[in-house]
Amino acid sequence: MAIDAARLETLTALAKKALWLSSWTIHHANHIRPNSDGLKVGGHQASSASLATIMSALYFAVLKPEDRVAVKPHASPVFHAIQYLFGRQTRDKLENFRGFKGAQSYPSRTKDTDDVDFSTGSVGLGVAQTLFASLVQDYVKAHGWLADRREGRMIALVGDAEMDEGNIFEALLEGWKHGLRNTWWVVDYNRQSLDAVVREGLWAKFETMFRNFGWDVRIVKYGTLMRQAFAEPGGEALRGWIDNCPNALYSALCFQGGAAFRKHLQDEIGDQGEVSKLIERRSDEELLALMSNLGGHDMASMIEAFEAIDHDCPVCFIAYTIKGVGLPFQGHKDNHAGLMTVAQMEKWRAAQNIRPGHEWDKFEGLPQDPADLTAFLKNVPFNQEVQRRLSAPVIDVPRQLSFTPAAQMSTQQGFGLVLNELARGDSELAARIVTASPDVTVSTNLGAWVNRRGLFARGETADLFRSEKIPTTFHWDFSPRGQHIELGIAEMNLFILMSALGLSHSINGTRLLPVGTLYDPFIERGLDALNYACYQDARFMLAATPSGITLAPEGGAHQSIATPLIGMAQDGLASFEPAFVDELAVIMRWGFEHMQAAAGEGGSVYLRLSTRTIEQVQRPLAAVQHLDITEGAYWLRKPGPNAEVIVAYTGAVAPEAIEATGFIGESRRDVGLLAITSADRLHAGWTAARKLRRDRRPAQHLSHIERLLAPLPRDCGIVTVIDGHPATLGWLGSVRGHRVEALGVEHFGQTGSIDHLYRQYGLDANAIIDAAESLTTGAPVLHRKMAV
Numbered sequence: 001m002a003i004d005a006a007r008l009e010t011l012t013a014l015a016k017k018a019l020w021l022s023s024w025t026i027h028h029a030n031h032i033r034p035n036s037d038g039l040k041v042g043g044h045q046a047s048s049a050s051l052a053t054i055m056s057a058l059y060f061a062v063l064k065p066e067d068r069v070a071v072k073p074h075a076s077p078v079f080h081a082i083q084y085l086f087g088r089q090t091r092d093k094l095e096n097f098r099g100f101k102g103a104q105s106y107p108s109r110t111k112d113t114d115d116v117d118f119s120t121g122s123v124g125l126g127v128a129q130t131l132f133a134s135l136v137q138d139y140v141k142a143h144g145w146l147a148d149r150r151e152g153r154m155i156a157l158v159g160d161a162e163m164d165e166g167n168i169f170e171a172l173l174e175g176w177k178h179g180l181r182n183t184w185w186v187v188d189y190n191r192q193s194l195d196a197v198v199r200e201g202l203w204a205k206f207e208t209m210f211r212n213f214g215w216d217v218r219i220v221k222y223g224t225l226m227r228q229a230f231a232e233p234g235g236e237a238l239r240g241w242i243d244n245c246p247n248a249l250y251s252a253l254c255f256q257g258g259a260a261f262r263k264h265l266q267d268e269i270g271d272q273g274e275v276s277k278l279i280e281r282r283s284d285e286e287l288l289a290l291m292s293n294l295g296g297h298d299m300a301s302m303i304e305a306f307e308a309i310d311h312d313c314p315v316c317f318i319a320y321t322i323k324g325v326g327l328p329f330q331g332h333k334d335n336h337a338g339l340m341t342v343a344q345m346e347k348w349r350a351a352q353n354i355r356p357g358h359e360w361d362k363f364e365g366l367p368q369d370p371a372d373l374t375a376f377l378k379n380v381p382f383n384q385e386v387q388r389r390l391s392a393p394v395i396d397v398p399r400q401l402s403f404t405p406a407a408q409m410s411t412q413q414g415f416g417l418v419l420n421e422l423a424r425g426d427s428e429l430a431a432r433i434v435t436a437s438p439d440v441t442v443s444t445n446l447g448a449w450v451n452r453r454g455l456f457a458r459g460e461t462a463d464l465f466r467s468e469k470i471p472t473t474f475h476w477d478f479s480p481r482g483q484h485i486e487l488g489i490a491e492m493n494l495f496i497l498m499s500a501l502g503l504s505h506s507i508n509g510t511r512l513l514p515v516g517t518l519y520d521p522f523i524e525r526g527l528d529a530l531n532y533a534c535y536q537d538a539r540f541m542l543a544a545t546p547s548g549i550t551l552a553p554e555g556g557a558h559q560s561i562a563t564p565l566i567g568m569a570q571d572g573l574a575s576f577e578p579a580f581v582d583e584l585a586v587i588m589r590w591g592f593e594h595m596q597a598a599a600g601e602g603g604s605v606y607l608r609l610s611t612r613t614i615e616q617v618q619r620p621l622a623a624v625q626h627l628d629i630t631e632g633a634y635w636l637r638k639p640g641p642n643a644e645v646i647v648a649y650t651g652a653v654a655p656e657a658i659e660a661t662g663f664i665g666e667s668r669r670d671v672g673l674l675a676i677t678s679a680d681r682l683h684a685g686w687t688a689a690r691k692l693r694r695d696r697r698p699a700q701h702l703s704h705i706e707r708l709l710a711p712l713p714r715d716c717g718i719v720t721v722i723d724g725h726p727a728t729l730g731w732l733g734s735v736r737g738h739r740v741e742a743l744g745v746e747h748f749g750q751t752g753s754i755d756h757l758y759r760q761y762g763l764d765a766n767a768i769i770d771a772a773e774s775l776t777t778g779a780p781v782l783h784r785k786m787a788v
């Protein structure tokens with residue numbers, strides 16, 4: 001249906017204004033209110049311009065409040081400009097674009113104040129986020145929690161070079177498996193990346209690929225001016241030339257202008273009567289306007305394309321655009337970081353009838369009556385008074401999570417037992433847990449949970465092995481009530497799914513408590529997506545198992561060394577590595593609360609677990625110990641007043657630490673054994689306490705680790721041991737100035753039994769004893785562990 005002419009004019013004017021404001025925002029930050037150090041902050045005028053019309057079509061006409069958008073990182077200025085026109089962004093934030101507390105360089109859910117749905121920045125991730133957000137919406141709906149809220153479309157504005165990111169392809173396949181709906185990806189097909197012009201014919205690859213995954217593909221190539229010209233005599237020849245023009249040449253001609261287009265057209269089409277006349281009828285300026293009138297810059301074409309969609313299948317729009325359209329460097333292959341000069345801006349300002357000093361006026365220079373434009377914006381469907389940032393009540397977490405104890409257990413097994421116990425009950429907590437795993441559900445001990453709670457799919461599918469009465473341990477039944485989302489082997493997808501599930505309280509108004517499992521080394525495979533999920537404050541729990549060289553015979557390739565450091569360094573992620581299952585249960589309980597705490601207080605949780613079966617400590621845990629465990633450490637054996645050395649251990653090496661402490665205690669005084677359940681929490685507490693002391697002198701706030709180490713004599717040594725990089729615990733010596741011998745793993749890759757590997761890498765009891773000796777004086781420790 002043709003769009004009403006007045007509406008079209010208004011929308012076109014607003015798109016023009018969005019382009020102006022986005023460019024002005026960047027210009028202002030660079031030339032008018034520059035950084036105190038005078039350095040240019042950049043801002044990507046070209047990349048923003050590319051999407052100004054498409055985004056205006058969406059926000060001012062097509063979107064409904066329930067729709068959610070991931071905006072290509074470098075289109076952040078257009079996004080902020082549009083929000084400014086809606087009255088949801090302040091001029092001050094725009095003036096301070098890319099500055100401290102100003103509008104963010106890339107749209108940020110947590111740092112921007114103008115209603116960003118999904119953060120972007122690391123290309124590819126925001127795109128996949130929309131796909132998983134749609135699957136999560138389906139999950140919420142299938143479980144009856146969407147209530148009276150309408151389903152939204154999940155929309156990504158994608159750069160064409162962004163499509164190179166592998167995680168997009170991984171997500172596409174997963175989307176297909178889960179019957180993806182309500183997802184639109186709009187590819188800004190400007191045929192430019194950061195460095196240069198992209199390969200010819202990419203659109204054809206995109207088209208077949210998306211169709212292959214069951215997507216509807218809409219190519220929006222020509223704008224209205226072009227289509228009108230094609231209908232003129234000779235128009236077909238012009239169209240043929242455009243279709244055959246190489247990307248680089250088209251970009252170069254857009255940069256050079258109308259005269260250059262004319263010359264090429266004349267040279268290449270030759271004197272062909274009608275088409276020559278078609279070209280001659282237009283001035284250079286008109287010719288450039290015609291040739292730059294690609295679909296993505298034509299309001300009518302974009303609205304038509306969007307409004308033509310009458311189904312909920314996923315759609316990929318490939319919208320042809322020119323990078324930097326309308327700006328002096330349009331189409332230039334080096335324009336990615338290009339900034340307009342002051343003189344260029346002046347010229348452009350004057351051409352748009354914007355008076356000096358009125359650059360921020362919303363409707364300055366537009367022919368429409370400001371009152372009409374104000375009324376129009378007020379009536380835009382997306383701009384209705386609807387709370388888009390939702391919230392959901394906190395789900396109660398019982399005081400204790402139980403499990404069936406055994407004398408010997410691994411933490412991985414314990415994790416499965418705790419979830420199994422939850423699955424058996426009917427708590428609200430259990431109802432809100434959603435598990436997911438990239439094809440390691442069974443091998444990470446989620447089997448019992450899945451057997452009870454089932455797999456999620458929009459349709460029912462029974463486990464054929466079960467219906468055929470073939471004995472099988474695991475029930476693989478899918479239903480809309482299921483609570484486990486089984487993924488293919490792509491850790492990126494796991495983390496982006498965690499990101500989508502972990503934002504459900506804010507996006508869907510429904511609290512979900514996602515728990516993802518994977519092998520610890522593969523955290524590194526999906527690390528950027530994990531970082532992304534944390535960056536936008538999604539809340540989830542990861543169980544990473546097996547880990548370290550403790551996974552021994554599984555093979556050297558899978559041994560993880562760096563993950564404890566990742567866990568410590570990752571903002572928004574509290575990481576734990578318990579040794580015993582009772583500790584794990586306490587941590588998981590705390591974790592489910594931490595996942596629901598307010599912004600700035602809560603976060604996600606990483607449990608580094610092990611398959612090593614170890615002797616469990618038989619004890620009831622007092623409440624105060626619960627606190628110690630979640631704060632990061634407690635004395636398993638308290639040091640005496642004259643302690644010469646203590647052993648501080650983390651995780652699966654507990655038996656070695658316990659054994660060594662026993663041996664050392666025979667010839668050294670008052671030896672203590674410190675169980676560290678979270679180097680991350682300990683370190684964070686220590687940093688925070690130091691800051692508090694600095695800020696509020698003379699307040700004497702002590703952190704947990706400072707209190708624990710306080711009784712140690714000044715010359716007491718500390719041996720630390722972890723199946724991971726030794727730097728994880730090496731810092732303990734700095735807390736109160738004790739000498740440290742930090743044991744851990746710095747090289748890996750060897751298959752073997754745990755005993756062999758611990759000896760090889762220096763994590764066994766004897767290595768701990770050697771380290772203790774090196775920190776103390778006196779006779780050698782009498783007894784040692786027998787060699788294996």
Ligand SMILES: Cc1ncc(C[n+]2csc(CCOP(=O)(O)OP(=O)(O)O)c2C)c(N)n1
Binds near residue numbers: 336
């Ligand atoms: C994971 C990642 N790698 C590299 C970058 C740096 N980078 C930012 S934009 C860009 C090129 C984007 O090109 P395209 O997606 O076509 O967007 P356009 O600028 O053309 O609009 C690159 C390489 C990034 N942001 N994220």
Ligand SMILES: [Mg+2]
Binds near residue numbers: 323
């Ligand atoms: Mg591009």
